[in-house]
Amino acid sequence: MRCTVAIIGGTGVYDPNWVQDREERIVHTPFGEAALTLGTLKEAPAQSVAFMNRHGLGHAVPPHQINYRANLWALSEMGIRRVVATAAVGSLNVAMPPGSMVLVDQFLDFTKMRASTFFDGTDGSVVHTDMTDPYCPESRQRVFAAGQKEKAPIIMGGVYVTTEGPRFETPAEIRAYRLLGGDVVGMTSVPEVVLARELGLCYVTIAMVTNFAAGMVAGVLTHQEVLDVMAANQTRLRQILLRAVPELDRDDACAFCAKSRPQSGA
Numbered sequence: 001m002r003c004t005v006a007i008i009g010g011t012g013v014y015d016p017n018w019v020q021d022r023e024e025r026i027v028h029t030p031f032g033e034a035a036l037t038l039g040t041l042k043e044a045p046a047q048s049v050a051f052m053n054r055h056g057l058g059h060a061v062p063p064h065q066i067n068y069r070a071n072l073w074a075l076s077e078m079g080i081r082r083v084v085a086t087a088a089v090g091s092l093n094v095a096m097p098p099g100s101m102v103l104v105d106q107f108l109d110f111t112k113m114r115a116s117t118f119f120d121g122t123d124g125s126v127v128h129t130d131m132t133d134p135y136c137p138e139s140r141q142r143v144f145a146a147g148q149k150e151k152a153p154i155i156m157g158g159v160y161v162t163t164e165g166p167r168f169e170t171p172a173e174i175r176a177y178r179l180l181g182g183d184v185v186g187m188t189s190v191p192e193v194v195l196a197r198e199l200g201l202c203y204v205t206i207a208m209v210t211n212f213a214a215g216m217v218a219g220v221l222t223h224q225e226v227l228d229v230m231a232a233n234q235t236r237l238r239q240i241l242l243r244a245v246p247e248l249d250r251d252d253a254c255a256f257c258a259k260s261r262p263q264s265g266a
């Protein structure tokens with residue numbers, strides 16, 4: 001079955017019952033192996049989809065150890081053209097409280113030790129990829145429309161601060177990120193969004209706000225709190241994806257993202 005849309009499930013999006021007629025695949029890539037599931041959406045059996053667990057089964061792989069290159073390469077190899085990623089995030093912006101779903105349109109990159117490009121210079125070429133509009137504008141519109149139809153608290157636009165993790169941030173870091181223009185903070189969007197663009201894939205992130213970031217409210221931050229809020233938002237997220245995936249599958253990668261794919265040898 002032709003399958004052009006993939007869901008990358010982040011923290012708290014592991015429900016294998018989303019997908020039926022499941023076919024588990026291990027894809028061998030130049031960067032290592034990646035696991036994904038092909039199938040159809042249980043509530044829309046005509047709709048094929050690929051599902052990838054970003055953190056592996058049972059949240060086994062922490063954000064700084066994820067093999068992002070293998071994951072994205074595998075999706076592209078399988079014929080995927082559009083990716084909708086979910087990501088749990090903390091909020092730096094009081095207008096984006098827990099429960100909000102933010103279709104981020106920019107990122108700030110504070111990662112430190114990740115393989116973040118397919119163009120690492122080993123073939124003798126230097127490639128600089130345009131990041132003016134890193135998240136696919138067309139796919140964001142389609143997911144936004146799906147969210148509005150579901151009457152979800154979905155917000156168009158926001159700046160995703162990517163930290164190295166796996167620790168949470170200090171309140172001082174959060175204050176600094178807010179001064180720099182950050183809206184939400186998480187540990188995975190970079191390099192995922194960058195690698196998607198390098199492959200010419202349309203990529204959109206639904207950033208699910210699970211908490212106000214460190215220091216913004218009293219108390220400490222726990223991973224369990226993040227999981228609990230994600231669990232509370234599962235049904236809504238699933239309804240949005242159910243509407244959005246067929247819309248994303250309507251055509252191939254948009255002209256913008258396909259055209260933005262850099263050419264090696266520059």
Ligand code: HPA
Nearest residue numbers: 088089090185186187213
């Ligand atoms: N910081 C970083 N990553 C996160 C957070 C946070 O506050 N919440 C969920 N993922």
